[in-house]
Each structure stands twice: as structure tokens, then as C-alpha cells.
Amino acid sequence: MIKIAKATVLNLHINGEYREVLVKPSDTLLYTLRNLLGLTGAKPGCENGDCGACTVLIDNRPIKSCLILTVETIGKRILTIEGLKDVPIQKSFVENWGFQCGYCTSGFLMVCHSLAQIHPNANDHTIEEWLQSNLCRCTGYEEIENAIKSILTGTVRT
Amino acid sequence: MIPFNFEYYKPKTIEEAVDLFNSLKSAGKKPVYYGGGTEIISMARVHNVHMDAVIDIKGIPECNVHEVKDGELIIGSGVTLTEIAELNFFPLLSLTIKRIADHTVQGKITLGGNLMGPIIYKEASLPLMASNSKVIIAGRNGKRKVLVRDIYDKEKGLNPCEMIVQIVVEDKFLNLPYAHVKRTKNEKIDYPLITIVGLKDEKKISFAFSGICEYPFRSPKMEDVLNNNSISVNKRIKKAITNIPGKILNDLNGSSEYRKFMLHTMLKEALLDFQEVE
Ligand SMILES: Cc1cc2nc3c(=O)[nH]c(=O)nc-3n(C[C@H](O)[C@H](O)[C@H](O)COP(=O)(O)OP(=O)(O)OC[C@H]3O[C@@H](n4cnc5c(N)ncnc54)[C@H](O)[C@@H]3O)c2cc1C
Ligand code: FES
Ligand code: FES
Numbered sequence: 001m002i003k004i005a006k007a008t009v010l011n012l013h014i015n016g017e018y019r020e021v022l023v024k025p026s027d028t029l030l031y032t033l034r035n036l037l038g039l040t041g042a043k044p045g046c047e048n049g050d051c052g053a054c055t056v057l058i059d060n061r062p063i064k065s066c067l068i069l070t071v072e073t074i075g076k077r078i079l080t081i082e083g084l085k086d087v088p089i090q091k092s093f094v095e096n097w098g099f100q101c102g103y104c105t106s107g108f109l110m111v112c113h114s115l116a117q118i119h120p121n122a123n124d125h126t127i128e129e130w131l132q133s134n135l136c137r138c139t140g141y142e143e144i145e146n147a148i149k150s151i152l153t154g155t156v157r158t
Numbered sequence: 159m160i161p162f163n164f165e166y167y168k169p170k171t172i173e174e175a176v177d178l179f180n181s182l183k184s185a186g187k188k189p190v191y192y193g194g195g196t197e198i199i200s201m202a203r204v205h206n207v208h209m210d211a212v213i214d215i216k217g218i219p220e221c222n223v224h225e226v227k228d229g230e231l232i233i234g235s236g237v238t239l240t241e242i243a244e245l246n247f248f249p250l251l252s253l254t255i256k257r258i259a260d261h262t263v264q265g266k267i268t269l270g271g272n273l274m275g276p277i278i279y280k281e282a283s284l285p286l287m288a289s290n291s292k293v294i295i296a297g298r299n300g301k302r303k304v305l306v307r308d309i310y311d312k313e314k315g316l317n318p319c320e321m322i323v324q325i326v327v328e329d330k331f332l333n334l335p336y337a338h339v340k341r342t343k344n345e346k347i348d349y350p351l352i353t354i355v356g357l358k359d360e361k362k363i364s365f366a367f368s369g370i371c372e373y374p375f376r377s378p379k380m381e382d383v384l385n386n387n388s389i390s391v392n393k394r395i396k397k398a399i400t401n402i403p404g405k406i407l408n409d410l411n412g413s414s415e416y417r418k419f420m421l422h423t424m425l426k427e428a429l430l431d432f433q434e435v436e
Binding site: 001002003004005006024025026027028031047048049052055061062063064066067068069071072111129130132133134 | 240
């Protein structure tokens with residue numbers, strides 16, 4: 001049985017490397033990433049599971065980091081926006097005007113990246129289903145949809 | 159950020175989990191079983207819930223089972239909504255689940271957590287009630303099996319020390335014709351104003367409802383009327399609405415009158431799906 005009763009040093013697998021960090025059992029992953037590890041790419045928005053600005057990937061699947069305890073990620077692979085280096089969706093967001101203020105962007109990029117990995121041939125229905133998890137208050141969403149579609153159909157220039 | 163601390167435990171067996179719950183309680187602490195944690199974390203953040211320890215059930219093999227075996231679909235209480243929708247053994251359950259929260263959150267919410275959370279809607283319970291499914295519960299005195307609808311019954315439901323281990327659906331229900339109708343106040347992704355599911359076998363259509371009363375329910379009286387082919391569909395629906403088994407919700411999402419009006423339209427839609435309406 002895993003027992004973590006007080007602040008404990010954990011060895012977490014983040015962005016391809018192990019990082020040691022002292023966490024309390026009640027720390028959310030969003031708190032640990034931003035306040036203890038200096039990884040501020042995952043954004044706090046609602047902290048209630050509604051906006052998706054805090055989305056990261058755990059074992060390649062999107063998870064809202066405000067709704068997971070850091071201790072739950074022991075033995076799992078965490079990928080944050082800081083670990084996403086030159087993947088097609090980033091270039092595609094630039095080319096398709098997929099962001100304005102940028103607050104929601106890291107969350108959208110993580111969802112889109114995961115979707116492209118898991119469903120490279122996703123249809124409109126699947127794209128809508130996945131992207132509805134995130135909110136953007138600046139764009140009209142069409143730009144973001146164009147960005148993901150252009151990488152799914154392989155038209156992004158490299 | 160959660161403004162208080164608690165202990166985290168991840169047991170490997172049911173016995174370990176139940177014994178731990180009881181020993182923490184005997185030591186004067188308040189433990190809670192922890193599934194996906196979405197409800198626990200969001201409520202703890204705003205001090206709506208307080209606990210001294212969480213017991214994460216996701217390390218228990220029985221809680222992660224998801225298979226059809228010996229004529230039954232068995233789903234562990236720690237299985238996520240996403241996994242249920244992807245494996246799709248029970249299409250009505252998958253469809254219902256795909257309208258709970260959003261796709262990313264579905265990857266964290268567990269079936270046990272949706273059934274036991276304090277939010278009144280518990281939409282995943284609807285297909286399970288309509289199919290007379292059962293829940294395996296573990297507690298200090300071993301295991302017991304009750305109908306899903308009985309977990310909301312004061313007498314037969316879970317006592318605080320008990321946990322849900324698995325949900326069992328007979329395979330004869332898995333591929334029956336079905337209807338699912340959900341209405342929200344504004345947005346597509348939201349708690350329901352009302353959700354209805356229906357499942358049709360050779361004898362009748364079974365219905366289950368969420369968003370009408372303070373708990374999800376199935377009503378034999380409403381079902382009898384709705385299945386009475388000797389009267390017109392409109393009359394059936396009107397009579398069914400007079401048989402709602404509890405107080406109709408009357409809140410900011412919708413007045414009770416509006417809910418009754420919507421229920422009429424939605425029941426007609428459901429019956430249309432079963433070709434009961436010309
Ligand atoms: C953004 C968002 C949108 C939502 N939208 C909807 C919706 O549209 N419809 C709907 O029905 N619900 C909705 N919900 C509610 C959601 O289904 C609940 O949050 C659900 O309770 C969470 O499941 P969980 O696995 O995260 O539970 P947890 O947070 O782990 O637990 C919830 C409760 O259940 C208890 N519990 C958990 N597992 C067990 C078990 N195995 N045995 C005994 N007790 C257990 C816990 O002690 C706790 O009291 C939404 C939630 C969020 C965050
Ligand atoms: S901050 Fe996590 S979903 Fe909004
Ligand atoms: S770009 Fe501003 S919120 Fe999306």
C-alpha cells in the first residue's frame with residue numbers, strides 16, 4: 001500500500017526527466033507544477049475542471065491538472081507544454097492564428113497534440129468532442145479547429 | 159489549491175481499504191474513499207468538504223476490472239468514463255457517459271465516483287437502473303450485492319464505511335434498443351435540466367430519469383402508464399407526469415412547471431425513438 005501522510009519528496013517523471021519535489025498529499029498537480037517546479041505553462045483558470053487552461057498529458061492522455069493530486073501521478077509520465085518541443089500543432093497554431101491573448105493556448109495545444117497522437121484520422125465529431133473540453137475567450141474557435149485539422153490532414157508546412 | 163492537508167493511501171486489496179477506513183475512523187479521523195477525485199478536489203478547494211485522509215481505490219485490481227464474463231458485464235468502480243465509452247460494451251451507458259462533463263474530465267471521473275458523488279444528477283446511474291444492474295459493495299462484514307437503484311435507499315444503501323467494488327450488468331440488456339434524451343439550461347456541456355434514458359425489451363420500455371427530483375429514479379407507476387398502448391401517447395405522457403414519485407425540482411436551472419413542460423416534449427422524443435409515436 002502506498003502511504004503518504006505528510007510532505008514527502010517524490011521523484012516525478014516530467015517532460016522526459018525525473019524531478020525531485022517535496023509535495024503534500026493535498027497538493028494538486030497544477031500547484032506543484034507552477035509553484036514548486038516553476039513550470040508555469042499550465043495556467044490556472046477556473047480550478048474547477050471547466051476551462052481546460054491547466055491541461056497536461058498523463059501517459060499521453062489529457063488531464064486537467066487542477067483536478068488531480070500530485071501523489072496520483074507517481075509512476076506516470078507527465079508532459080507539460082514546456083516539454084512539447086517543435087511538434088506540428090505548435091507551428092499550425094501560428095499559421096492558423098490559433099491564439100490571441102494566449103492564456104488558453106497551452107491547454108489547447110496539449111489536447112490537440114494528444115488527439116493527433118491517439119486519433120491521427122479523427123473525424124469532425126471526434127475533434128469537436130475533444131476540443132469542447134477547453135474554453136477560449138478571444139478566438140472564435142474556428143482558427144483552433146483549422147489548426148488541428150491542418151495537422152490531421154498533414155498539410156502543415158515544416 | 160486545497161487549503162488544508164490530508165493523508166493519502168493507495169491500498170492494493172479491498173480488505174486493506176475497508177480495514178484502513180475503519181481504523182482511521184476509530185482513531186477519530188475522517189477518511190473518504192477516493193475514485194477520480196474530481197468532486198473531492200473541487201469541493202475541498204472551496205471548503206465544501208473536509209477529510210483527514212483519502213483512500214484511493216484505483217490500486218485495487220477488482221476496482222479496475224472491465225470485462226464481459228459468464229453472461230455479465232463487470233465494471234470496476236475505479237474505471238473511468240472514457241474507458242467505458244471506448245470499450246463500449248453497453249452502448250446506452252457509453253452514450254450517457256459521453257454527455258457527462260467534458261471529454262478530458264471523463265478521463266478522470268470514475269463510475270463509482272459518479273454513482274456516489276454528492277452532485278444530485280449521477281447520470282451514469284440511469285442506464286444501470288433501466289437494466290436492473292447490481293452493485294457489489296464491500297464493508298466490514300464482507301461483500302453484498304444490491305440493485306443500483308437501492309444504493310440511494312436509506313435502508314439498503316451504503317453505510318459510510320462501505321465502498322463500491324463493481325457494477326454488474328446482465329449481458330441480455332447490453333444491446334437492447336435504447337433512447338437517450340438530455341436537455342441542459344444553456345450550454346451543451348452542463349449538468350442536465352433533465353436526462354431520460356429508455357431501454358426496450360420484448361415486454362416493455364424501462365425508463366430512468368435525472369434532473370426531475372433530488373435523486374435519479376425509476377418509477378414502476380410511470381413505466382406502467384408509458385407502456386399502456388391502449389391510450390394515446392399524449393395521454394400516456396400526461397398521466398406519467400402526474401405520477402412523478404417525488405417533489406419536482408424548482409431552482410435557477412428551471413421551475414417545476416418548466417421541467418414538467420420539458421419532460422413532456424422529451425418523453426415524446428424518447429417514445430419516437432422507439433417508434434411509439436406516429
Ligand atoms: C466539470 C464537471 C462537470 C460535471 N458534469 C456532470 C454532468 O453533466 N452530469 C453528472 O451526472 N455529473 C457531472 N459531474 C459530476 C461528476 O460525475 C462527479 O464529479 C463525480 O462524483 C466524480 O467522480 P469521481 O470519480 O471524480 O469521484 P470522487 O471525487 O473521487 O468521489 C466523489 C464521491 O464519491 C465517493 N466515492 C468515490 N468512489 C467510491 C467508491 N468506489 N465507493 C464508495 N464511494 C465512492 C467519494 O467518497 C466522494 O464522496 C461533473 C463534474 C465536473 C468536475
Ligand atoms: S483551471 Fe483546471 S480546468 Fe480550469
Ligand atoms: S487566446 Fe485568449 S483565451 Fe484563448
